[in-house]
Amino acid sequence: MSVGKGNLKQGAHSRKTRGRIFRIFLIQAVICLLLCAGLLLVNLETAYSALLGGVLYLLPTLYFADRALRFSAGQSAKQALAEMYVSQIWKMALSAVGFAAVFILIQPLNPFSLFGTFILMQILGWIGQMNLNTRFLKL
Template structure:
């Protein structure tokens, strides 16, 4: 009996790819705006906060959305659980590393841009391309 691997989609073809790109644009614009109006420390603090939100989302997207098709149902569920667990752990580790290793730091900028990037997830259904009607 031959074991068949589920089909994997390339990363740029994932339905969540536009959401990740929108998040990265928000990170860049917010960090530049903070740098321009509040100085260098606020700028790189905002960049750190945005990356703390974006990198775990990138990891989750890679883990959770790499399988497709009805035959891959078990792999999809398994990868969603693994992606979410990894996302939570990665977020905690990145916050710890940022607050322990980056001095000086503007905590308000870190948390502000972190929350701003998380808000993009609310608009994910509007940003995601649905491929249900296409093969």
């Protein structure tokens, strides 16, 4: 059964988008690792704090993307939206628990490096998603 422009099979667009989103995660992870390697020249505490900031962003967001972009045949728009809401709630909970665990368990910690990398990963995600959606940018 073909749907819409380009005769894409049902779910083909979702699979393509999913692949692009996970490519953005890979780019973010590589940038995070390169940043941490560079921060090793400053000191170890700054480097592992930055790594933790990247992990605290990437893991919950990766969970959200995997769950929200999962295609299941016969899924209605209402079910897909409900899955996105549930996934977002779990993403926020994982982030909160992750930050709490890091601040409780990891000492010493460089909060500037931790939050700076977390914010950088967020900005890179926005830029990647804007570049992914070129149709939106042409409007």
